[in-house]
Amino acid sequence: MNKPVFTVEEIKRKLEQYCVYQDRCHKEVAQKLQDYNLIPEAKEYILLHLLEHNFLNEERFAKSFARGKFRIKKWGKERIVRELKFRDISVYNIQSALKEIDEEEYMKTLYELVAKKKATVSETNPFKRKKKIADYLLYRGFESNLIYEALKTTDS
Structure with a gap:
């Protein structure tokens, strides 16, 4: 053909x-x-x-990618960084993209995801239950220290 x-x-x-x-x-x-x-x-x-002619702008791409993936897909910073690196985006543009994410909104989203996941996990063993929630959030790309902090403060 x-x-x-x-x-x-x-x-x-x-x-x-x-x-x-x-x-x-x-x-x-x-x-x-x-x-x-x-x-x-x-x-x-x-x-x-x-x-x-500004059709192609790596910094603009990185910023809109970070905003979109965080707001729409509720991805954490680590996942966003991993995806941007996969697309060969420079370290400078990755850092500038992460500044697009409001810290307060980021933490609020994390706590909302913890609450939502807690409601759906049927595991009765508290340790396994926490692990399932933590694994879900790690997959989403949130930082482990923030996840454990959120799990501690919203103990099941």
Whole structure:
């Protein structure tokens, strides 16, 4: 099956749309460019265009990613950091992204998740019960010291 052939300008427009729809990281855009089988010079030209015209902005991506994953998926900072590192985001941009998360809101979310999970865990052994809740929150990416503090203050 033949793949459709696009000009560099058409691909540039497609990638502009791709970046406008949702903030993207360099890795996602590079992957998308890979699909078009372009020569390296054309890839460079398109990437440069996207950066110069602010379609592609790593810091903006990192900040919106951190805000979204925390507010919508209720992820903790460790999980957000892990996911950003996986996307090859710089340490500077990761740190600036974490500043987007309000500390008070973060703790409030943690305590809400503890309460919600306590209501659903049917385990009667208090140690196993705490472990199940802690494992759930660790998977969510919250820091272990904060989890144990939250479990201690909201003892079952």
